[in-house]
Amino acid sequence: NAGVTQTPKFRVLKTGQSMTLLCAQDMNHEYMYWYRQDPGMGLRLIHYSVGEGTTAKGEVPDGYNVSRLKKQNFLLGLESAAPSQTSVYFCASSYEGETEAFFGQGTRLTVV
Amino acid sequence: SQQGEEDPQALSIQEGENATMNCSYKTSINNLQWYRQNSGRGLVHLILIRSNEREKHSGRLRVTLDTSKKSSSLLITASRAADTASYFCATDRQGAQKLVFGQGTRLTINP
Numbered sequence: 001n002a003g004v005t006q007t008p009k010f011r012v013l014k015t016g017q018s019m020t021l022l023c024a025q026d027m028n029h030e031y032m033y034w035y036r037q038d039p040g041m042g043l044r045l046i047h048y049s050v051g052e053g054t055t056a057k058g059e060v061p062d063g064y065n066v067s068r069l070k071k072q073n074f075l076l077g078l079e080s081a082a083p084s085q086t087s088v089y090f091c092a093s094s095y096e097g098e099t100e101a102f103f104g105q106g107t108r109l110t111v112v
Numbered sequence: 113s114q115q116g117e118e119d120p121q122a123l124s125i126q127e128g129e130n131a132t133m134n135c136s137y138k139t140s141i142n143n144l145q146w147y148r149q150n151s152g153r154g155l156v157h158l159i160l161i162r163s164n165e166r167e168k169h170s171g172r173l174r175v176t177l178d179t180s181k182k183s184s185s186l187l188i189t190a191s192r193a194a195d196t197a198s199y200f201c202a203t204d205r206q207g208a209q210k211l212v213f214g215q216g217t218r219l220t221i222n223p
Contacts, residue, residue, distance in 0.1 A: 004154075031209075033210070033211065035213070040215070041215065042200065042213050042214055042215035042216050043155075043200065043213040044213075045210060045211075045212060045213075048209075048210050050209050056209075056210070058210065059212070090154060090155070092155075092211075094211070098142045098143050098204050099160070100145065100157040100160060101145075101147075101155075101157065101202070101211055102157070103154035103155045103156070104154055105153060105154045106152075106153070106154055
């Protein structure tokens with residue numbers, strides 16, 4: 001049972017480039033989340049989804065887009081990367097919004 | 113703004129001592145959860161306490177919840193070097209359908 005898998009684990013982008021982070025879960029969870037973690041800032045919610053085909057904005061959605069075309073996958077896109085998006089990105093999933101969340105191992109993104 | 117705020121931001125104690133971390137939040141919640149994060153890793157769920165519960169235990173962990181003060185505490189008893197990590201509280205605000213984390217407490221256990 002893989003749980004929550006994030007790809008890639010590391011990436012370096014140039015300013016203005018685009019990329020997509022993939023999150024996959026095999027637990028049949030309805031809820032999926034994308035967070036970013038910066039030093040001293042804890043985890044901040046970027047976007048989340050409460051089911052296949054749904055997405056919603058979190059605390060810091062600007063500069064990011066998401067899609068949940070399949071229940072098991074939640075994609076986070078950066079259309080035009082900026083240095084301020086240098087961070088560690090975590091994906092998580094849960095059966096419901098009120099239950100235990102399972103986290104991936106993170107993606108360390110550097111924008112130069 | 114973030115829902116939960118942990119206190120202290122950093123805590124350093126000797127192995128064998130107890131560690132207490134606090135979390136305050138702003139709005140009514142359904143549940144409050146505590147997570148641990150080892151350096152460079154993802155978060156791992158420790159314990160969930162529901163809004164109608166006041167105290168919960170799991171092994172060496174004891175969590176309390178005071179909804180009137182909008183606060184929670186996590187107590188780790190008989191600390192071990194392996195407990196060195198960052199600890200986060202997370203809340204799901206009523207009707208919000210999302211899990212929001214605080215900034216975390218960095219706990220260091222000295223041998």
